[in-house]
Amino acid sequence: MGTMNGKRTLMCVAGARPNFMKLAPLIRQLSASESIEPLLVHTGQHYDDKMSGAFFRDLGLPEPDHYLNAGGGSHAQQTAEIMKRFEPVLLERRPAGVVVVGDVNSTVACALVASKLHTPVVHVESGLRSFDRSMPEEINRIVTDAISDVLLVSEPSGITNLRSEGVDESRIHFVGNLMIDSLRHHLEQARTLGVAAKLGMEAGRYGVVTMHRPANVDDLGSLSEILEALSDISRDLPLVFPVHPRTRGKLEETRLWEHADIRLVDPLGYLEFLSLMSESAAVLTDSGGIQEETTVLGVPCLTLRNNTERPVTIEQGTNRLAGTRKDGILAAWRELRNDGNAGQVPELWDGRAAERCVAVLERYLAAGVPTSAVR
Ligand code: UD1
Numbered sequence: 001m002g003t004m005n006g007k008r009t010l011m012c013v014a015g016a017r018p019n020f021m022k023l024a025p026l027i028r029q030l031s032a033s034e035s036i037e038p039l040l041v042h043t044g045q046h047y048d049d050k051m052s053g054a055f056f057r058d059l060g061l062p063e064p065d066h067y068l069n070a071g072g073g074s075h076a077q078q079t080a081e082i083m084k085r086f087e088p089v090l091l092e093r094r095p096a097g098v099v100v101v102g103d104v105n106s107t108v109a110c111a112l113v114a115s116k117l118h119t120p121v122v123h124v125e126s127g128l129r130s131f132d133r134s135m136p137e138e139i140n141r142i143v144t145d146a147i148s149d150v151l152l153v154s155e156p157s158g159i160t161n162l163r164s165e166g167v168d169e170s171r172i173h174f175v176g177n178l179m180i181d182s183l184r185h186h187l188e189q190a191r192t193l194g195v196a197a198k199l200g201m202e203a204g205r206y207g208v209v210t211m212h213r214p215a216n217v218d219d220l221g222s223l224s225e226i227l228e229a230l231s232d233i234s235r236d237l238p239l240v241f242p243v244h245p246r247t248r249g250k251l252e253e254t255r256l257w258e259h260a261d262i263r264l265v266d267p268l269g270y271l272e273f274l275s276l277m278s279e280s281a282a283v284l285t286d287s288g289g290i291q292e293e294t295t296v297l298g299v300p301c302l303t304l305r306n307n308t309e310r311p312v313t314i315e316q317g318t319n320r321l322a323g324t325r326k327d328g329i330l331a332a333w334r335e336l337r338n339d340g341n342a343g344q345v346p347e348l349w350d351g352r353a354a355e356r357c358v359a360v361l362e363r364y365l366a367a368g369v370p371t372s373a374v375r
Pocket of ligand 1: 013016017019045046047048049051052070074078103104105106134212244245246288
């Protein structure tokens with residue numbers, strides 16, 4: 001129990017788009033481990049090919065060992081459905097531990113199931129805090145960290161936050177950023193795709209927009225405010241906007257983008273988006289991960305939020321908080337145009353985070369976690 005081919009099994013959970021690029025390098029590295037065998041569970045939180053399958057192909061992720069097909073719904077419905085479907089899989093496979101990543105509903109759902117079954121939980125991207133509990137992801141981060149046994153941290157603020165919450169030092173491991181492992185691994189390949197040219201854009205002469213936070217896109221008033229700012233900005237710099245499924249319906253209601261130089265496209269695959277971002281002059285986004293990717297690419301980023309759980313991207317990287325009001329966004333845009341901001345790459349965002357994660361996990365499992373902690 002908890003072993004396969006004489007190795008301890010670690011069950012890695014993928015659910016939504018931003019999980020996939022963090023898991024791919026980890027699974028690749030775990031597969032090379034002499035003492036650990038990875039298993040992959042996909043909860044099905046994201047299910048469209050453009051949100052999931054395309055990422056598995058681009059990132060070279062293996063077929064999941066288990067696909068839970070949990071789908072969407074309200075937060076309670078989605079989280080509960082994932083929990084109900086994950087529990088029997090965990091009881092059947094009885095892994096030595098469960099790895100959850102990031103802050104989506106799949107993360108907290110599977111961490112809860114595992115911890116109640118006394119299976120050690122490993123949280124990748126632990127300790128990030130926006131200190132804004134109106135964000136569903138903040139609740140997911142707080143709950144997941146509180147019940148995780150191994151906390152793998154991507155940036156210094158994660159260590160500070162966990163310490164201030166009283167987490168024992170022995171559980172905190174600063175390993176760096178797995179998402180940046182994926183970026184470094186795929187950048188050269190992505191650059192050959194020339195996605196901007198295919199969209200009729202000139203390298204360095206366009207901006208990229210992404211938006212999917214409920215606070216920004218679910219309410220027509222908030223969305224219109226941001227779109228008005230984007231329309232003005234598009235007179236300086238044409239914008240390409242790959243549209244998340246959550247955002248599409250509302251955008252169609254506003255039609256505010258119609259008279260602006262904003263090109264709406266379907267969600268892009270991992271490599272296509274990396275290609276588009278890497279040749280852009282600026283990125284405007286409410287995503288968490290894109291704040292990190294632009295920092296490494298050296299592309300200026302305006303974050304369409306009032307806070308970030310990734311402060312290192314502001315302190316050291318290319319990111320600025322622009323807020324969600326038209327005037328604020330335009331003021332931040334003017335600053336960006338005047339100053340640019342070269343930024344630097346944060347510590348341990350070097351493409352080798354997976355190696356450090358696996359070293360921590362090998363030590364942790366060797367130190368005598370029960371062969372099957374599952375009751
Ligand atoms: C989720 C995460 C968010 C992450 C985002 C990245 C939570 C609480 N939120 O938000 O942190 O930044 O993913 O994309 O976990 N839909 C489709 N096809 C899909 C997936 C979703 O059409 O493949 C539509 C459905 O209508 C669904 C809605 O998008 O109900 C929202 O999906 P959901 O997973 O609930 O949240 P996201 O907004 O994608």
